Amino acid sequence: MMRFERIVCPLDFSDSSLRAYDYAQSLARHYQATLLVQHVIPPLFAAYPSYVYPDIASDLMLGLRAHAEQQLQEFIKTRTRNGFPIEPSVCEGQVTDSILALAASRQASLIVMGTHGRHGFDHLLLGSVTEKVLRKAHCPVLAVCQPRHDFVAPASSGDPVHLGKILFATDFSLHASHALGYALSLAQEYESELTLLHAIEEIPPSWDLSAVSADVVARLEKPIPPEARDRCTIKSRLRIGRPYQEIVRFALETEADLIILGVRGRNALDLALFGSTTHRVIQQAPCPVLAVHI
Helix, strand or coil: CCCCCEEEEECCCCHHHHHHHHHHHHHHHHHCCEEEEEEEECCCCCCCHHHCCHHHHHHHHHHHHHHHHHHHHHHHHHHCCCCCCEEEEEEECCHHHHHHHHHHHCCCCEEEEECCCCCCCCHHHCCCHHHHHHHHCCCCEEEECCCCCCCCCCHHHCCCCCCCEEEEECCCCHHHHHHHHHHHHHHHHCCCEEEEEEEECCCCCCCCHHHHHHHHHHHHHCCCCHHHHHCCEEEEEEEECCHHHHHHHHHHHHCCCEEEEEECCCCCCCHHHCCCHHHHHHHHCCCCEEEEEC
């Protein structure tokens, strides 16, 4: 079963990163993972280096770093629930590079980040840090958007996040099969309802829809180990239509708490493939999306 051992959660204290932090600490507690909370101070004078006195720049950066470290410590103290190891860090540099460097150096199992806006990435935010990390990361990335329904658990529950319904969408490819391991692990850990979904863009009139549906369900359920059903409820569904639209529509209809997708390599979310299923789902999803790379 797939497990998370080290989870990176970049924090810039925006609303989106605070939501992501709730997911990161919930996952860390469930998997007893180490949570690496990172705040990055971007270069202040990169555009005009010749106009800056080194001593002034150094003093200013020291002040910013001290303030950021204090802010991060206070945030962790007031917002973190017990039950897992946590390592805060503040660094200076390009934000995307710093996040990827930490994830690589600590061999992170997962990066958890917030996205801007209710629908994930707006087309004007295509160059956002989260999009770049999704494109370049060597580990799965959980993109946490503004939810369309309330799936954050109350404080009395002991867990900041409730993943009651997980949607795993597959095209039966190798990368999707790899992502299934994460879907099964999370569903069992949170004792969730896991729906296995396959979407076909169109079915020729000559095909028997009942036969096609039965075949798809059989393929969906074949790789599921019997013991997985002891800790979670598993359903299989076929939808007809454009895959990304059906995934988003199904998530909305069922009020899914999480969508899990496989990604075709590290460059699958590049600008040239902006129309890809994974990227479009992340843009429009009503809930967080876990993008799993091979």
